Amino acid sequence: MKELGRINSLLINRFTANGAYLALHDGGEVLLPKSYLPEDIETGTEIDVFVYTDSEDRPVAVTTPPVALLDEFAVMEAKEITRFGAFMDWGLMKDLFVPKSEMRGDMVVGEKYLIRVSIDFKTNRLIGVNKYDDFLEEDTRGFEEGQEVEALIFAQSDLGYKALIEQAFEGLIYRNEVFESIELGQKVRAFVKKKRDDGKLDLSLTPSGREKYEEGAEKILALLKVKKFLPLHDKSSPESIKELLGMSKKHFKQSIGQLYSAKLINIRQDGIELL
Template sequence: MNNLLATVITALVTDENDKAYFVQKDGITFTLDKAEGQHKVGDMVKGFAYTDLRQKARLTTKEITASRTSYGWGTVTEVRRDLGVFVDTGLPDKEVVVSLDVLPEMKELWPKKGDKLYVKLDVDKKDRIWALPAEPEVFQKMAGPAYDNMHNQTWPAIVYRLKLTGTFVYLPENNMLGFIHPSERYAEPRLGEVVNARVIGFREIDRTLNLSLKPRSFEMLENDAQMILTYLESNGGFMTLNDKSSPEDIKATFGISKGQFKKALGGLMKAKKIKQDQFGTELINN
């Protein structure tokens, strides 16, 4: 039976009962649920062969996302620390295991329920079906080229590779690849996690994207900095106050201390939102 499992076969309907048809291929009998369509004895039926949770031979005519020869997306449904993670690839009464042997050594980087894995299926000598995550080369072959006009756009991205150098992701809505440097994230995303990533650069050499999980600089500004920005915008983009101004003048205008004011100015200058000189502070029009 091993060579038939996790593949699409054409089998002969040889018998039936109230709930199922029994179909044969190479002397192996598979059960086909009658809820999937009407057939009669003698018909040839094309479907996906597998073993269910009870290790019974089954055939389904439903569309299955992954097989022995093709990759497809599976959704993580359960995590077992002693075994691996279970993924739903569309098989009735069957979730396929991704073994802990092919998952990250750090269990905190394992996929969680709801995460996405791009897998193909494999069958061992005991007729057990396993799911194998796609290697990087598979994504490189599947993805198309990115473009250099996507700066600051935010897109969902699925983590498919974890390295010390950073996180490799696939953008399903764009069919593109991206890379997240460790400096562009607060924590390392787990395998299969779907993240919202912002485009910060374009790699001409391989036409992939550099991405960030951090907000843009002005989105990280503290309330004091936002208050100063608003003040500048409402005053023609200029104010006579700068980091040399007296604490009294700063307090009178903004109601904050000089230390708070200087910290806010520093953040705005780092974000390239303002510039200052001996005459005051000016808003930079980006």
């Protein structure tokens, strides 16, 4: 069934007490339960649905898609662990099963993991795969240093935060360069800092060079337009700067230097104020 795991536009064939039966491309039908039926919908109407199998392995359609479709990655929370595998919360009534053979290691209920939605061709069911390394690419020639990317934070290591880029590449944001709160499953704007020989990318949350400080200056200026005064200055501790602005002390000093040169702020002994 080629509709499995994907968003499909299907026609309504008929209605029953349980819902509506939609026409599949192979001539079969799939049930759209009554709870998902929009009001005032008629036979012959086309509707966008996600198709998967229920707890009894029957195909079923829903109008609310999961966090990841077939062949896509998402960060999912483990809801139940058994000796056969793990059940992950992917936003549907039926949890996504990750077989023991597809786990990178032991999982813990309540923890989040990077999962790829795949098909078990032996059973024709959708399953989750935690061994993400098998699907990642190492040819990073399509990236340039300084390039902006969207990064999905999926794990922490001693060095920092692991991130998935374009559903195919692994990146790392170093812990000592992070000055804001980051959570697993969060998508962040990042910039390619370095292309490594192992096929991975070093990332930064701020652009390099002058653009970085211009962005920091804009952030400080926007805050000053609201508060008029910030109790931060050259002698402020890195911790207080990070807490209030989410940036390093070096970044802060460069940014206020730009604002001062542009005659937008006044630097006092006890802080900075908007002119």
